[in-house]
Amino acid sequence: MIRTETEAGVRSIVLARPEQYNTITPELRDALGRAIEEADADPEVRVILLRADGPAFCAGYGLDWSTRSQAAEDSSERVWDSAADYRVMSSFVDVYMKLWYAAKPTIAAVHGWCIAGGTDMVLCADIVVAGESATFGYPPARVWGTPTTAMWVYRLGFEQAKRYLLTGDEIPARKAAEIGLILECVPDDRLLDHATALARRMALLPGNQLEMLKLLCNQTAENMGLSSTRTLGTLLDGVARHTQEGRDFVATAASVGFRQAVRRRDDPFADYGSRTTHSNGAPR
Numbered sequence: 246m247i248r249t250e251t252e253a254g255v256r257s258i259v260l261a262r263p264e265q266y267n268t269i270t271p272e273l274r275d276a277l278g279r280a281i282e283e284a285d286a287d288p289e290v291r292v293i294l295l296r297a298d299g300p301a302f303c304a305g306y307g308l309d310w311s312t313r314s315q316a317a318e319d320s321s322e323r324v325w326d327s328a329a330d331y332r333v334m335s336s337f338v339d340v341y342m343k344l345w346y347a348a349k350p351t352i353a354a355v356h357g358w359c360i361a362g363g364t365d366m367v368l369c370a371d372i373v374v375a376g377e378s379a380t381f382g383y384p385p386a387r388v389w390g391t392p393t394t395a396m397w398v399y400r401l402g403f404e405q406a407k408r409y410l411l412t413g414d415e416i417p418a419r420k421a422a423e424i425g426l427i428l429e430c431v432p433d434d435r436l437l438d439h440a441t442a443l444a445r446r447m448a449l450l451p452g453n454q455l456e457m458l459k460l461l462c463n464q465t466a467e468n469m470g471l472s473s474t475r476t477l478g479t480l481l482d483g484v485a486r487h488t489q490e491g492r493d494f495v496a497t498a499a500s501v502g503f504r505q506a507v508r509r510r511d512d513p514f515a516d517y518g519s520r521t522t523h524s525n526g527a528p529r
Contacts, residue, residue, distance in 0.1 A: 246276040249284070254291040254448035255441065256284040263299020268307040269337065269362050277366075278340040285347040291448040291455060293347060294440060295370060296354040302379065305361030308503035315486060315495045330483035337362075338393045338479050344369040345463065348456045350447055354440035355379045356433060360415070360517065361390070368396035371459060373426075374440045376433035379418035381426060384517055386413035387510055389494045391485050395478035399466045400426055415516045 250257040258280045260267040267273075284293045297303065318325065344351040344366070353370035360382045367373055375381075383392055397406040405424045409416060418430040431439045447455060485491055498506040504518070511519040 246270075246273045247280050249280055251287075251290060253445045254289065255294050255444040256287065256290040256292070257294045257296060257441075258284065260295075260297035260303060263297075265307065266301040266304035266358060267297050267299060267363075268304050269366070270307050270310060271336075274337050274340050278343060281340070281343040281347055281351075285343075285349055288452075291349060291450070291452045292444040293344070293349055293351045294354065294444045295344065295351060295367070296437070296440070297356070299357075301357035302353075302355045302359040303363030303366060304358045305363050305385075308498065308507065312495050312498040312503050312506075316499050319492055319495060325483075325487045327480070327483055330486075331480055334393060334479050334482055338365070338475065341366045341369045341394050342475070345371075348459070349452070350444075350455055350459050352440055352444050352447075354436055355381075355418075355427070356436055361385050362393075365392055365394045365396075368400060368426075369394055371462075372428050372443070374436065374443065375418040375421065375427050375430050376436035377418055377430060378433050379421070379430070380415050380517075381418070381421050382413065382415040382517070383410060384413045384415075384507075384511055385485070386410050387514070389486050389491045389510075391478055391481040393475070393479045393482050395471070395474040397426075398474070399469065399471060412514070414514065 246261060248259045248261050250259070258277070260273070260277075262268065262273065281293065284290050350372070351370040353367045353373045354375075355367060355373060356376040356378050358380055359367055359375075360380065361384055364381055364383055383390075383397075385391075392410070397410060401409075401424060405426075416424075416426060418427070421427045422430040494506055494510065497509065507517075508519055511517045
């Protein structure tokens, strides 16, 4: 699920499910949480670098297990339990937020798909650097979800956040850098070296300085209400998955397969997996 490397004060945490496009599972969640905690506690580590193996950084939640889980829930005689749903989703959100609340700076180096739940994760990093192949976006905004970590407005501001959440449109890496969703976009063949060099440059500072400066910057978002926004995002994600439209999406996935359900959702927009030039992953 996860492998780690340490050099020059930088702990690399690598998502290692390349054949599955690093889609999110409970097992990946748990392994990532442990890796971040261990890096944050290691006195030899000053900066944490998150990256991924394979053709995609993270294509979102694994729709195979998540749609099956809701299908079983929907067939139960009990009505949807919003409190239980919130607890389950919070177990994922709390792990992503470890990137934000880690005392040490966190950098994400992104290539390929980083969409849906992948953005819930990666936008919690302090800094995001992307290769030219990277694509961001939140297609579940169209049906079956809302951003749980709710980082979009804090990174983009109201206009751009609404522009992309109210359509679910994909955002190529260069556009993402232009509108401020990420720090910068570099050629794919330079991504690893570029992100590593930035992490090592940060690691030249004393660890206590890095921790104080990160805390100072992040406190601005906290004062703006990040915690309450995140709570609302996590709750509304559950609501969105249990609207009639959300239940219909799950039923379609059960009937024709989750890849076809996603394709039917995205075909009217002609993006993500619906474009013939993009067929990697199943965004959720």
